[in-house]
Amino acid sequence: MNGNVEVVVIGGGYGGVTAANSLARRDGVSVTVVNPRPHFVSRIRLHQLVTGSDDAVEDFGEVLGGKVRLVVDTATRIDAAERQVSLAGGGTVSYDYLVYAVGSGAADPGVPGAAEFAHWVSDLEGAERLRSALAAAPASAPVTVVGAGPTGLETAAELAEVGRKVTLVCGGVLGPSLHARVRRPVARRLAKLGVTVIEGPRAQVAEVTSDAVRLDDGRELPSAVTIWTAGFRIPDLAARSGLRTDAEGRLVTDATLTSVDDVRIVAAGDAAVMTDRPFRMSCQAAVQLGPAAATTVLRRIAGKTPAPVRMFFAGQCLSLGRNEGVTQFSYPNDKVNALRISGRTGAGVKEIACRFTLNKLVSGARKASSRASHGDDTHRLETPRPEHRTTPSDTRGAA
Template sequence: MSKHEVVVVGGGYAGVMAANRLTQRDDVKVTVINPRRAFVPRLRLHQLVAETHEATVDFKDILADGVELVVDSVTRIDAAERTVVLAGGRGVGYDHLIYAVGSGSATPQVPGAAEFAYPIATSEAARRLRSVLLDTPATAAVTVIGGGPTGVETAAELAEQGRAVTLICGDVLVPYLHPKARRTARKNLAGLGVTVIEGNAVTAVTRETVQLADGRTLAGDVTIWTAGFGVPDLAARSGLSTDTAGRLLADETLTSIDDERIVAAGDASAPSDVPFRMSAYVAYCLGAHAADTVLHRIAGEQPTPIDLAFPAMCLSFGRAAAIYQLGHKNETGMRLYFGGAVGRKLKEIACEAGIKHLAAEARKPGSHHWFKDGKHRPALLLAKRGDTVVPVG
């Protein structure tokens, strides 16, 4: 009996979850193509920089038996021929493809940033930064640019080691946080000795300084860039429709608007041109739904629209404290959050849960369930069409 060939491009949270879930059917052959031999839990990369975690997981611990792992990069998707072309030169055919290439750092547009600031969004970048810090005196000024979770966690992790760290936020500190939780975040950073500058843009980066929009020049012996994100340009290079950020445009079933045999998941997907919030949790939930879409099509059934809520955000302040921020379904933070040691415990549980969910899906495909949205997502889609406004609260 011939099998349905499904290729998953990308071995991150979305790709691994999708691959595992696809093994529900014995007549499906799943191939994951990933440029690395090990899984990288990206939410641990700030710890990789600070040497408090290696940020790697063996694929054999989370990938279902029978899933083939090909360590290579895809250079092009030939949708007409249903083939992906690998950097090594060979082609791999598919009946269905799941596009889960993830995201990385955007190329900074600030003068000098691309040359003198260190990104952290990939394993390779984080290891390079760790090596630089190992060769840099502990008294050197470290400047972290970006007030999102990655910037905060990196700044805190390095400050806890005794480094002099300045964190620059173009907007407020972690916009998702409720103002009450944000006050706690500021206190946590101050307790670690981090200098926080909010609402100030960076205008230039040199080898040893960071220049701000208000005219100040700060010392920056090591400058770390965590602002913004970028996605691989594989979809665009392959002639597939993308949004302005390069994410693959899809409908609400996560199917490419160009080809029903291509389904998108994770950070590089833009269903209805209204992408979901970036997070490991969202990525593996989208991966599960992408697999369900493919399985529906194989069974001759109509795929269902995605229904997904973003329930919480957690961020650490070194190894001793964290904030676990509960959220409304309209993606605003609740007043309720957990901080201190309790927040730290919940953050660690959340980090470990992502890996456990992948491993559980490998053992029992189809078992993963997630929080539903119900109202907020439909309201966003209506607002995009101009039919109504998005309700607050």
């Protein structure tokens, strides 16, 4: 076909990077990634950044194909009618198709004092501030982790293993996403590390102060550093842009990841939801949704009907410090079962999973750089190119 189809990917996380690399492999498609940071953040290692065992960042040159254009800026609005993305730096980027992959961040706890005094580990900046706060606190100072999901468990264990005095406030049950039998080795490992676990219906936080955490039942836990890991927040870009979202702010899509408002907007990762088939917000989902979103875009460009997305889950890998871990297996539909791998082998499996994920991104970047467009005629792009609008600031922030 004549000319290029311009695809803009908002977000350079797992979903955005895998989508961009998949798209960039196809002749006739130009890909721009808009991301607020100049480097890729390995979110599954942010708890390691806190203790210094990993920096949790990678060069975009390693994980993005060489033909992908990177714009370091923040998207502030999507104009679906004009097919433009406004940027915080003042420019705009035009698109023929848009991949919405803005990810998720720390949730507003809605608990008095939490926003002011608690730290989080769900994004790079929060993890860096937490690391500084821990460095400023005495080694014997009490640390409280609120939330016993995967992030809370990994953070509590990581800190306890380096000698911190940690209390884990579950707000309910320990490891709610785990099978009951898998919780047992997790509880044993935390006990071995000296983590005090507070769980049950009254283990809800009522208030956070500069030096304590108060629970609903009146208990007050001394806490020099409080870490909030419960819940995620979705950026409100879609809602501010007039696109339909669910109660959590996720872009509502059909089964092909296409926005229910606009067939030129396709989503990937935590920031979207298929209302009839919601999926778990996770790296495991994002690395499947990114290529799936790319496939949907390519089929639409080629004038073909996209197929519904199929998701397959294998389980969850948890590191419980550097020396032990637990792998929780699941059925393909993400329902957990009693199968597990624990101990040092579990830690090894988690490390393999982290390295495999990064290697998959690097491999995708290399394939995108080679521009190997072969095979399926979905990717021949033989339909007329839609009108493409540009502005003088389209190149702002390009790497």
